[in-house]
């Protein structure tokens with residue numbers, strides 16, 4: 347059995363996400379692992395509707411901001427060859443949702459950037475730090491110091 351069977355790539359749609367995505371893709375190829383993608387929405391207000399926290403990527407919500415975020419995720423998923431059913435968009439706090447999805451989907455490696463939209467270039471970002479400390483599986487933080 348190979349070391350990793352299911353790799354979860356966490357993206358925040360920041361400009362250096364491609365560096366993280368490339369590494370996750372390479373690892374998935376190397377280990378012939380399933381590759382999943384998660385983007386947690388913490389930057390636009392959740393509409394006051396009956397939405398659950400897991401957002402359907404196939405139905406049109408009629409909510410412009412949400413559709414714009416979905417388009418970003420779909421673009422990244424397509425670019426990195428992540429199967430449609432392995433793309434996740436969830437409302438909530440990134441660190442919690444990443445960890446929860448990883449447990450639910452039996453992920454054995456989470457790949458995050460060392461910082462993202464909120465990070466300072468010389469510090470391990472708060473999402474990366476939290477995932478590293480609380481995940482039950484392996485976590486790889488891709489160094490983004492010069493990104």
Ligand code: AMP
Nearest residue numbers: 356386458459461462465471472473474
């Ligand atoms: P940060 O801790 O915000 O500086 O981000 C570090 C890394 O955590 C990013 O490079 C992403 O891999 C991941 N991350 C941060 N925010 C999100 C998010 N909203 N959804 C998915 N992954 C995220």
